Amino acid sequence: FFFCCVHVKYSVSCEPKYPTVVPAADFDPDRDAARIETAIKTKGVDEQTIIDVLTKRTYAQRREIAFAYERRAKKDMITALKGALSGSLEAVILGLMKSTSQYDASEIRGSIKGLGTDEETLIEILCSRSNEELVDIKKVYKELFKTDLQKDVKGDTSGNFAKLLLALVETKRAEPSAIVDYEKIDEDARALYDAGVKIKGTDVATWISIMSERSVPHLQKVFQRYKSYSPYDMQESIVKEVKGDLQKSFLVLAQCFENKQLFFAKRLNEAMKSKGAKEKIVTRIIVSRCEVDLKKIGCEYKTNFGQSLQKTVLEHTKGDYQKVLLSLCGPEE
Template sequence: MAKIQDLLSEVLLAGDEVASGATVKPSANFNADNDAVMLIRAVETKGIDEHTIIDILTQRSNAQRQDIAFAFEKRAKKKLEDVLNGALKDPLKAVILGLMKTPAMYDAVEMKKAVKGLGTNEATLIEILCSRSNKEIEEMNKAYQEVNKKNMVNDINDDTSGDFSKLLCALAKGTRPEPSNVEDHELIDSDAKVLNEATKQKKGMDTAKWISILTERNIPHLRKVFQRYNVYSPRSINESIKDDISKDLRCNLLALVQCIQSTPEFFADKLSPIAKNDLKRDVLTRIMVSRCEIDLIPIRKEFKKKTGKSLYQCIKAATKDDYERVLLALCGGDD
């Protein structure tokens, strides 16, 4: 069990600050075998005991859920994920099955859904790739290869085109430099100047330079670049993108810049339509599942700032039944 927890902890963005932002944390009195027994009873109950399934799986960390799955299969001779898939109905099923996957596997599945079939879900691709660390992207690539027997970067390249494809492929490689203790003031100034000059090209904005800098610099460095940008331009970095970037890349670069500036604010924006009961269910499910063990508390705070409403109350108003119950459990409280 400890080995699984160690591996998963490496995938998180790291540190006490991240852990303190989680709404779902490891259960202190955890016993995988006891949980497995309770889940066996829950799925064998006439009509299925959804409440027990929700109460157990939303109060355990992902590492603990993997141990429960192992204990369940040992006892029941069936895979827990397969049993839950057959026993539950959407939208509850989508949340529970998402919780049962490792973070890397969940991201890999969501990425595959976004690139397969007719039309690409650009918003999903950019959401995941903008907000994951190098380690998370590395693990996602491995999981994608394992499940699909294909290279994720190649699939993205085949399914997208132009500058958007270049941006996604650069992010999907997960090669952004890690933060450094040394602040390179000359490079900060140079990058800010290059970004500004790239907006003044007669033939249109030099998007290649923007993509290069935004994907090949570490996050703290880029935050300083965005601040320095105002020395060379009367407009903010966001205003320049809105004014000068072509429509097909504009929203994606804005999402990337916002995620670099503040990941919780980025996700609060993604969730904000729920305040008007106008949020797609798959987006709500994915964010709640993928962020509950990372930074859902700061996301909740940013959501309250933006909408004047609590995420908890908005979920209550926009959902119902077991889907409401599971999302409120992941939300972790009212603000």
């Protein structure tokens, strides 16, 4: 089976992590592999044990379990899990068997290579990931699919929407700096206003370069300053100035610059409460963020929606899918 190792260089600019899934303390891969093997062989499959083991281990630990399983059972654990599970539970468990960047890369690939483009997924991932995350995603994408992410995005999108996504994929965003450049903040705020609300039509190229190349702390201050030039805040301006997928992308960027975890909390709330709960979105956010910032997303959720993420999961999902999500969300704070 295929696992690719991604070495992440941690620098000052790495965002702080607020994971709900942390390394298990008394970790024994052989013991876990034996438990998984028994659970798979049990008549009717013991899903609960599979959930208990795999949601309480990090990706690095799950990898060790998979190696131990292969030594033990002489077969590939991912294939065995695929054969034993189905539906939403299978989607979550197989997602957990990938690293965060492998998972993101696979989701992007699926959104591009399926029937018609799933723009929503493409926008959510490319517009919400940090520079470091995007660098890793590009690397893993190339390893997994033997082609460049840029090439696939270019072949599947067009116009200004394509230009914005490609600018993000180029990962030219500046690193956060300890020095606050007020002159540059004012200049960028003014440029965003001059390129949009002030004129007839929109100079999209200026918006793209500022929003894809400046650091997040800088952009937060630019958006504050922007209000002194424009009668509308940045999000209102985006809605007035551009339409369609380009508008959606700029909005996701603006929301993530202001408060990324709140953006995900709102996405989860919308997806769970919409008719026919949008499971794909719920699965993607919880799987991709459980080792990143799901704890903080949960806090934002409670603050903004008056009840915990766990309670909403209980109300809007059922069965093994509910159990696996609750386990990944961790206990209520």
